[in-house]
Amino acid sequence: MSDAAAPAGTTTLDVWLTDHPIPDFNAPVKAAAETFERAHPGYRIRIREIGYRDLPAAVAEAVAEGNPPDIAEYYFPAGQVALDTRAADGSPLFVPIAQAIGDRTKILGEPVVVDDIVPVVRDYYSRGGELVSMPTMVSTAILFANRDLLSRAGIDRLPSTWRELADACAAVTALPDGPAHGIAWPNHGWLIQMELAAQGGLLGNSGNGRTGRSTRVTLDSPEIVAYAKWWQRMHADGHYLYTGEPRDFWGAMEAFTQQRTAFVITSSATGPFLTDLAGKAGFELTTGALPRNEEAPYAGRSLGGQSMFLKAGLPAEKEDGALAFTQHLLNADHSVRRLYAGSLPVMQPAYEQVVADGWADREPGFRVAAEQVMASDRTPAATGALLGDINGINEELTSAIHDILLSGADPAERLRTATERAQARLDRYNEACLAYPPVTPEALQAG
Numbered sequence: 298m299s300d301a302a303a304p305a306g307t308t309t310l311d312v313w314l315t316d317h318p319i320p321d322f323n324a325p326v327k328a329a330a331e332t333f334e335r336a337h338p339g340y341r342i343r344i345r346e347i348g349y350r351d352l353p354a355a356v357a358e359a360v361a362e363g364n365p366p367d368i369a370e371y372y373f374p375a376g377q378v379a380l381d382t383r384a385a386d387g388s389p390l391f392v393p394i395a396q397a398i399g400d401r402t403k404i405l406g407e408p409v410v411v412d413d414i415v416p417v418v419r420d421y422y423s424r425g426g427e428l429v430s431m432p433t434m435v436s437t438a439i440l441f442a443n444r445d446l447l448s449r450a451g452i453d454r455l456p457s458t459w460r461e462l463a464d465a466c467a468a469v470t471a472l473p474d475g476p477a478h479g480i481a482w483p484n485h486g487w488l489i490q491m492e493l494a495a496q497g498g499l500l501g502n503s504g505n506g507r508t509g510r511s512t513r514v515t516l517d518s519p520e521i522v523a524y525a526k527w528w529q530r531m532h533a534d535g536h537y538l539y540t541g542e543p544r545d546f547w548g549a550m551e552a553f554t555q556q557r558t559a560f561v562i563t564s565s566a567t568g569p570f571l572t573d574l575a576g577k578a579g580f581e582l583t584t585g586a587l588p589r590n591e592e593a594p595y596a597g598r599s600l601g602g603q604s605m606f607l608k609a610g611l612p613a614e615k616e617d618g619a620l621a622f623t624q625h626l627l628n629a630d631h632s633v634r635r636l637y638a639g640s641l642p643v644m645q646p647a648y649e650q651v652v653a654d655g656w657a658d659r660e661p662g663f664r665v666a667a668e669q670v671m672a673s674d675r676t677p678a679a680t681g682a683l684l685g686d687i688n689g690i691n692e693e694l695t696s697a698i699h700d701i702l703l704s705g706a707d708p709a710e711r712l713r714t715a716t717e718r719a720q721a722r723l724d725r726y727n728e729a730c731l732a733y734p735p736v737t738p739e740a741l742q743a744g
Contacts, residue, residue, distance in 0.1 A: 308614050309341045310622060313356065313366040315349035315603050319566060325635045326433070329626045336625070337405060340618045349603070350688075353378045353741040360385060360737070367619050370433060370605045374487070374687040375743035376422065377506065379606045380429065381685060382741075387734040392609035395428040397620055405621040410628060413644045417597075417673045420680045422604045425508060430604035431623040435641040436566045437600050438488055439666045440588065444581040446475065446559040455585030459527050462560070462588040466536035469559040478538035480531075481549035482562035484698050486691025489521065490599055490682065495589050496520040497596040497678045500690075501723075506683035512727060514684060514719045516694055517712035523590060525701055525708035532702045539702050543695040544744070554578055562587065564601065565666035566639040572661040584662035586669045597673025599681025602640070641667050685726035686740040693719040 312330070314323050323346060330342035347355050349372040359365040363385065371379045382390045395411065402409050411419075411428060415435075422432045442455055450469045456462040466479020482488060493500060498520030501511030515521075531537035538558055540548035546563055553561035554574040563571075568584070575582040589595050605623055607616070625631065632647035637656075641663070642648035648667065651657045657664045673679040684690065697715035700706040722740065729738040 306339070307341050308339060308618055309343050310368065310615065310618050311343050311345070311364075311366040312368045312370075312605075312622070313345045313347055313352060314370045315352055315372050316346040317349055319570070319639065321638070325631060325638045325640075326626060328634065329631045330622070332631075333622050333625045337618070337621065340622075342622065350742050350744045353382070353743050356390070357382055357737050357741055360390060365390060365608060367608050367611060367615055368605050368623070369608075370603050371430070372603050372743040373421070373601050374691070375741075376430065376604070377683050377685045377687070378738070378741055378743065380424070381730045381735075381738055383735060383737045384609065387736070389609060391430075391606040393424075393427050393429040394431050394605075394607055394620075394623070397607055397616060404624060405617055407621040407624045408628070410624050410644065413627075413646055415642050415645050415648065415671065417671055417675060417680075418600065418602075418643055420673075420675055421600055421602075424506075424683060430606045431627070432602060432604045432643050433626065434635060434639075435600055435602040435643050435670065436564050436639075437598055437641060437666050437670050438482075438491060438562055438587060439565050439662055439669060440585045441553065441561050441563065441568075441571055441662065442583050442585065443553070443556060443559045443575070444583040446472070446556070446580070447583075450475070450559075455583065456588050457586065458588050458591035460591055463531060463534070463536055466531070466560070467534075470535065476557050476559055477535070478552075478558050479536040480560035480562070481538040481540070481552045481558045483546045483549050484539065484543045484695050484702075485546070486687070486694045487601060488562065489524065489691075489694050489698070491587065492524045492590075493518065493520050494597060494599040494679050494681055495587070495595060496523070496593040497676070499678055500682035501684045505677040505680065507677045507680060510727065510730070511682070511684045512723070514690055514716065514723050516690070516697065516716040516719055517709060520593070521694075522709050522712055523593070525698060525712060527590070528698065529701050529708060541699075541703070543692075543699060550574075556580065565641060565662055568660065568662035568666075569639065582661060584665045586665055586672075596676055597679030598669055599679065600641075600670050602643075636663075641670055684723065685730065685738060686722050688742045688744045689722040689726075689740055690719045691744065693722070 384390045502513040503509035632644040693715040
């Protein structure tokens, strides 16, 4: 990973990583690149970091310019986008990682570790049962709470259902000097899709895009409508604080750390960050799984994170080097380091190690979040959707929720309109993919 020019005869691997606002987010990958170069002096890892929303478009641009990366790490909603990105000759730009590995157990001396991927995580990054990309980081959303406020309100355990959460919010806001609202969370498509998954609902046809290309999207399903109605009631009753801005994770967390709410729902990756802010604000943090709809069976929560896609058609020495790097990145040492840096378990042995040594129970929210991810029935609903233009679909979802909360729109009617608009987006996306010859779709933003 040195910035110096590579010696003659060195094979350079261009690795593009997703960049996030979390400090030192990619430090574990950079550390793995350095140890890989020491173990394989004939290779150099050249890293470029690109905003997680913009990386898919940057890759497509690089294809047009004739210099695409050898490995590209896509943010989790953009898996279908990666699969639909085309090389200059019209063929798929990326090859499924399982196909490239084949039946090898070692590559350049690096043990192949794909069989150790946590099964739920492997499901998410697979299509038709085939692992298409190498997961590198996993996250979910969980419930964070102000233990001090809860104790004063007589709440001795975290709410586990929607009804219990509403009751808890009423209890904390009834305190003489309690917060004006009980809870905040961002109006974000990821969280809405997690609630859909938990109730066993599908976002798209063809098994949520897991058994074939999804050509239909449904935003007005009974599961999403039920969630929207409950959300609307929480807002109308003053329990829920809406910042008024879609995707506003930071605004929701700020309200919580300023003790303007007793709860916040946000990414598990922010656990250490919130713990630090809670300490500075003078209250104790506690965490729990996301409350669920008590009137629906529970299927599990879809996950977040990112994964590495391998460019198809690389020369043998490059392909072997790239594959070896993905396995090195998730070996025993590096996969544990990634847990320390905020990821949930990608590799089963790493999870077992941090549970055995007690770290999993010391890290804020880690054990709760990990158990939530693994408590999945592994159906297509719980696995989550693999659809084109998820970013556009999420925009239709968040716009609908905004109107439901602030304008009093009828949830079923507004979500029916959102479905029509989302379907038009998906149709435009699939039109490019199903053309002959197929081309890279224009809707490439991830988020």
